Amino acid sequence: MAKRAxxxxxxxxxxxxGTGRPADLGVLQALVTETLLALGETxxxxxxxxxxxxxxxxxxxxxxxxxxxxxxxxxxxLFPIEYDEMVIVKDIDFFSMCEHHLLPFYGKVHVGYLPNxxxxxxxxxxxxVDTFARRLQVQERLTVQIAETLKSKLNAHGVxxxxxxxxxCMMMRGVEKQNTVxxxxxxxxxxxxxxxxxxxxxxxxxxxxxxxxD
Numbered sequence: 001m002a003k004r005a006x007x008x009x010x011x012x013x014x015x016x017x018g019t020g021r022p023a024d025l026g027v028l029q030a031l032v033t034e035t036l037l038a039l040g041e042t043x044x045x046x047x048x049x050x051x052x053x054x055x056x057x058x059x060x061x062x063x064x065x066x067x068x069x070x071x072x073x074x075x076x077x078l079f080p081i082e083y084d085e086m087v088i089v090k091d092i093d094f095f096s097m098c099e100h101h102l103l104p105f106y107g108k109v110h111v112g113y114l115p116n117x118x119x120x121x122x123x124x125x126x127x128x129v130d131t132f133a134r135r136l137q138v139q140e141r142l143t144v145q146i147a148e149t150l151k152s153k154l155n156a157h158g159v160x161x162x163x164x165x166x167x168x169c170m171m172m173r174g175v176e177k178q179n180t181v182x183x184x185x186x187x188x189x190x191x192x193x194x195x196x197x198x199x200x201x202x203x204x205x206x207x208x209x210x211x212x213x214d
Contacts, residue, residue, distance in 0.1 A: 022067060028056035062097055062104075065134030073131065074153055077121040084157075086197070088112040089125045090205045098169050099136035107165030107181070110205040113150055114157035114190050114197070125150070139165050140184050147186035158190030160201045 032052035036043045043052065090110040098105050109129050132145045147161040162185045171178045190197045 023056075023060035023063065025053075025056045025060060028059055029053055032056060061134075062095070063135055065131045068131045068134075070128065070131060070149055070153065073127055074120065074124055077124045078118050078154070079121070080118050081115070082117065083115050083119060086112050086114055086201065086204075087119060088201065088204055089122060092126045092129050094129050094133040094163075094165075096133040096135070096137045096139075096142060096165075098167060099138060101169040101173070102136070103168040103172065105137075105139060105165045105167040105169070105182075107163065109146065110160075110162045110164075111146065111150065112160045112191070112201045112205070113154060114159075116155050116157050118154060120150075120154055139163055139167075139182055143184040144186045147188050151188045156189065158192070158194070158197060159186075159188045160191035160198065161186045162202070162205060 029052040032055045033043045036048060036051065041048060043049075088111065090108075092109040092111065093106075094109055095104060095106045097103070111125050111129070128149055129146055132142050132149075143161050143163045146163075147159045150156060150161075151159045162183065164181055164183050166181060170176075170180055187198055191201060192198070
């Protein structure tokens with residue numbers, strides 16, 4: 001029994017934190033130029049003259065999460081309060097980059113937690129989502145990182161995170177399925193152990209979704 005319990009123990013999520021250094025735009029520009037040449041293009045033609053610079057800046061923006069610090073982000077935003085009902089922030093738009101093909105995936109994140117004598121400023125939850133989304137990612141790891149960070153920083157009784165996303169690596173290439181939505185979830189604490197809590201969370205976020213029409 002003990003052996004079985006040990007095998008089911010959750011493993012820590014892979015650490016994909018960066019060095020904190022800003023992206024090297026000069027190196028990125030040079031690499032984009034080389035990529036254009038390798039594709040058979042002419043980087044010196046009129047339409048591509050500024051492309052290496054633009055792509056370098058875009059990549060730096062889309063991966064700025066490597067330079068963000070969660071503790072600094074949350075500084076002063078944790079408030080003591082006697083409130084023990086579920087807090088939910090749903091339909092948080094996000095954009096990320098698939099680390100396998102360097103193509104975007106995007107969608108919505110739904111977050112819920114059960115406070116333990118303190119709550120976090122509501123605007124901080126989307127900022128936490130963006131911090132992890134603005135890195136090279138896979139959807140499953142992104143989901144777990146958001147949940148584990150909130151559970152740890154808030155010492156919450158429970159955290160639930162559901163991510164719905166469309167992946168351009170599936171839409172533009174490969175199976176080329178344009179209407180497929182990938183759904184991942186991470187349930188910690190009471191959201192994992194108490195079915196009623198988990199079902200309440202899922203019921204409250206069920207309305208709407210990626211691409212849903214009202």
